[in-house]
Amino acid sequence: MILSNNTLLLTNGWINGAEIASDANFEVVNPATRKVVANVSDLTGADVASAISAADVAFQEWKTVPSQERAASVNQWASLIEDNAADLGSIVCRENGKPIGEATGEILQCAALLRWYAQEALRLHGSTLPVHDNQQRNMTIKQPIGVVACITPWNFPAAAVIVKAGAAIAAGCTTIIKPSDETPLIALAFARLSAEAGIPKGVFNVIPCKDPREVGDALCQSSRVRMLSFTGSTAVGKQLYTACGNTMKRIALELGGNAPFVVFADADLEKAVAAAVGARFYNSGQICVGANRFFIHKDIYAEFAERLTERVSRLKVGNGEDADTTTGPMINSAAITRLRQLVSDAVSRGAEILVGGAQTGGDSLLFPPTVLANMTPQMDASKTEIFGPVACLYDFETETEALELANDTNAGLSAYVFTGDLARLLRFSEGLEAGVVGANSANIFSNDLPFGGSKESGLGKEHGINCLEEFVETKSICIGL
Secondary structure (H helix, E strand, O other): OOOOOHHHOOOOEEEOOEEEOOOOEEEEEOOOOOOEEEEEEOOOHHHHHHHHHHHHHHHHHHOOOOHHHHHHHHHHHHHHHHHOHHHHHHHHHHHHOOOHHHHHHHHHHHHHHHHHHHHHHOOOOOEEOOOOOOOEEEEEEEEEOOEEEEEOOOOOOOHHHHHHHHHHHHOOOEEEEEOOOOOOHHHHHHHHHHHHOOOOOOOEEEOOOOOHHHHHHHHHHOOOEEEEEEEOOHHHHHHHHHHHHHHOOEEEEEOOOOEEEEEOOOOOHHHHHHHHHHHHHHHHHOOOOOEEEEEEEOOOHHHHHHHHHHHHOOOOEOOOOOOOOOEOOOOOHHHHHHHHHHHHHHHHOOOEEEEOOOOOOOOOOOOOOEEEEOOOOOOHHHOOOOOOOEEEEEEEOOHHHHHHHHOOOOOOOEEEEEOOOHHHHHHHHHHOOOOEEEEOOOOOOOOOOOEOOOHHHEEOOEOOOOOOHHHEEEEEEEEEO
16 A cells, blocks of 8 residues: 555554554455555454553543643644545545545544534533521542443544544543454554654554454453443443443444434425435445435425436446445455345335345445335345445334334434425424434534434434533532631
8 A cells, every 4th residue: 555654554452552463364355456565463362452551551641631732632633644545535435435535534423523522522511509507518539430341343543543532532541443354554553643643652542453352342341441332233232231331331332223304295206316326336335323224205206216316327336445435345244245145035025126245246345326115124135224325215104103113123223204294394303212313414514513322323422512421420529618
């Protein structure tokens, strides 16, 4: 991989401000070309112990640094990310496969998030409470929780690191990052830049590894790790939730979704179709808030299906490094196999393929954007997070029916509704069992907007004006006079 700043391509772990090599390595492969991008050190539980010690020692100093100084370091980190956005975007594009425009956009969003966290660090304060006893005064203060373990996914390998570690560091915590083995390179590049930004050694540590179990167990079992933040599947999230119980860690979980996308007959159809393309096919559909189930009122079902199919047919599948690519590859062959099985099951039960539906051929990880009509709730694709470029269309007749169908899932991360009736828009949004609702919009991400799921889609919130609250303890101080 050729970069303008070759120091950003780290292939060793990062502990206490230095690279840590290993006798064993694992390959990072470009999903678009199936070629090896890098061989990365495969760290172990012993390395986790070193990282925990480094983070614990660093925390004793970092927690005392005034918020203005922490904010300045985080802002400098953001500036360095912006300065190196082209190289960092190239790293994400090659290890993840997503289109270069999306990859670079993700990097710039990371810088914006860091600036947001730096601002909020200045506003992280306690309170003095009304007097209830003339002989006593009461107050609260906010203190960083300690060492935070961050386990991050491959689908947004840059943003997930910054959402967790950036907020934790701004709040005064120290961090240990366990990135996905599919996409460890961007986390390591961020480590290099954090050091250049003046963030002290031990505050940001990265543990790349092929088998997550040993590293994950070590993080969960250590009493010196006071919090774990995880983004990934619901199944793994439940395992981590249980594993953290023995040490009573605080835990933040952003887990899987099965988002409904409901379109009523009075909706602006063109707006709804445009939003549907973004909500389903962005990042090749490999996104937790992706619209899985499209519930379309029967009176507009045929027209919606026709318009959506026409738009989807114009999407360009290919290598993310090509400027005209809109839909990159799936992350690995298991993802391709799963998509083929979901489509095959739906077709065998009566679904109709309107566009796409078949892998491009050979051992390629490219899967064409697909629209399936005549779907039913009994099909496998209705019950699971698809995580790929497949849109499933269902029809409905009444508002009550639509709400029941939309909420018929254990997931509750995101949901979407489109209607021209303001009263219905508010009523339906309030009735949807999801942590984030797009109401006549698919644009549900903003730095100032809390993000997180309900039901089995997670615990806690990221972003928003309270973004640092997950990483601090509120201490009550009662002063006798």
